[in-house]
Amino acid sequence: MPDTRLDLDRIRAARRVIDPVFLDTPLFRCEALGRALGCAVSIKLETANPVRSFKGRGTELVASGLSEQGRTAAVCASAGNLGWALGWSGRRRGLETTVVASRRAPAAKLDRIRALGAVLELVDGDFDMARERAASMARQRGVRLVEDSLDIETCEGAATIGLELTRRPPDFDTVLIALGGGAMATGVGHVLKSLAPEVEVICVQPHGAPAMTRSWHERRVVTTDSTDTIADGVAGRHPIPAVLDDLLKVADDAVLVQEASIVTGMRMLMEHAGLIVEPSAALGVAAVLEDPGRFAGRHLVTIICGSNVNLDDYHRWGAGRPATSP
Structure with missing residues (x-):
């Protein structure tokens, strides 16, 4: 192993x-x-x-853990799929979800994030710039930063x-x-x-x-x-x-x-x-x-x-x- x-x-x-x-x-x-x-x-x-992606498998674990801890909010950076998945898993468990994405992200992905009721913030630049903004927001608000692959x-x-x-x-x-x-x-x-x-x-x-x-x-x-x-x-x-x-x-x-x-x-x-x-x-x-x-x-x-x-x-x-x- x-x-x-x-x-x-x-x-x-x-x-x-x-x-x-x-x-x-x-x-x-x-x-x-x-x-x-x-x-x-x-x-x-x-x-x-x-x-419509594999990301829901991971966000289910994240959201379940946050719910068990009594936490009520999470923020992530996303190219689209993680944000949609976290919004879906978070909504089922009453979590307030904020997603930071690039303005260049596909409009279809951004629309689906909004449709779940997640807060969507767009930044100029690419995914890594969105990740920096999400980390800053999480520190300021004292909420969980969900980092794909690191978590x-x-x-x-x-x-x-x-x-x-x-x-x-x-x-x-x-x-x-x-x-x-x-x-x-x-x-x-x-x-x-x-x-x-x-x-x-x-x-x-x-x-x-x-x-x-x-x-x-x-x-x-x-x-x-x-x-x-x-x-x-x-x-x-x-x-x-x-x-x-x-x-x-x-x-x-x-x-x-x-x-x-x-x-x-x-x-x-x-x-x-x-x-x-x-x-x-x-x-x-x-x-x-x-x-x-x-x-x-x-x-x-x-x-x-x-x-x-x-x-x-x-x-x-x-x-x-x-x-x-x-």
């Missing part, structure tokens, strides 16, 4: 806390996508829930995906995981390396937001001055040292992919699996497109982590056009 901040017993216990609406998401073989990519492909569909609940909530993947002896040999802050990668990776160590864990990030991938390869925190990618959900500039330490122990590889491959991956998921996804969810398919020889003859699982995408952007990127082959 890898020596990380995560604990397998706590992850198992998390399933009793998380609303079942987020658990046991579909896992199915997509033969059409596999034929197009030249390998066997199974999809773990983390968008089949009320917030262990977000990682162990995401890790329950790994428990579902390993419910039976896996017939797959590779799992492709979108890499942003690292909650899903470290969580799922921890479970896989504990229960199915023969499965290769590959993290995928855009060339336009490479900080965590570069950090993994150099085994030290590497920051970037800016990001330039349509995959807003993974576009951080400042990796968290403790999360990187965990990632180094559970990831077998971390790769970067081009924007064009992300768009093609989105098109292929729509055409071959009937899924409209946000760019971050297509990173796994993009990795296969860029290195088909590596995956030929293998059986991989790609985790579809979110489907919160503005449809105008989706069509503007060209993701709605047919893509019959890589």
Whole structure:
């Protein structure tokens, strides 16, 4: 079992806390996508829930803990999905939720946060600037700052995906995981390396937001001055040292992919699996497109982590056009 901040017993216990609406998401073989990519492909569909992303697993643990402590408020920075999930989990437990986001965040995500009754504050700049503002607000108000990936609940909530993947002896040999802050990668990776160590864990990030991938390869925190990618959900500039330490122990590889491959991956998921996804969810398919020889003859699982995408952007990127082959 890898020596990380995560604990397998706590992850198992998390399933009793998380609303079942987020658990046991579909896992199915997509033969059409596999034929197009030249390998066997199974999809773990983390968008089949009320917030359309995996983030609800972690926010359920956060909100439950705050409620047990008698706390009534929380603030977070979000590219959109975490804020929506925290708003959903917080509303069920009577928590006042404040979300700080970039003005450049997809309008669809911001609208859904507002619809839950959360307080939404927009800042100029990117996610890391939103994170700085959220931290300042939490200090001033004396409320809980929810930090995705740093807070262990977000990682162990995401890790329950790994428990579902390993419910039976896996017939797959590779799992492709979108890499942003690292909650899903470290969580799922921890479970896989504990229960199915023969499965290769590959993290995928855009060339336009490479900080965590570069950090993994150099085994030290590497920051970037800016990001330039349509995959807003993974576009951080400042990796968290403790999360990187965990990632180094559970990831077998971390790769970067081009924007064009992300768009093609989105098109292929729509055409071959009937899924409209946000760019971050297509990173796994993009990795296969860029290195088909590596995956030929293998059986991989790609985790579809979110489907919160503005449809105008989706069509503007060209993701709605047919893509019959890589």
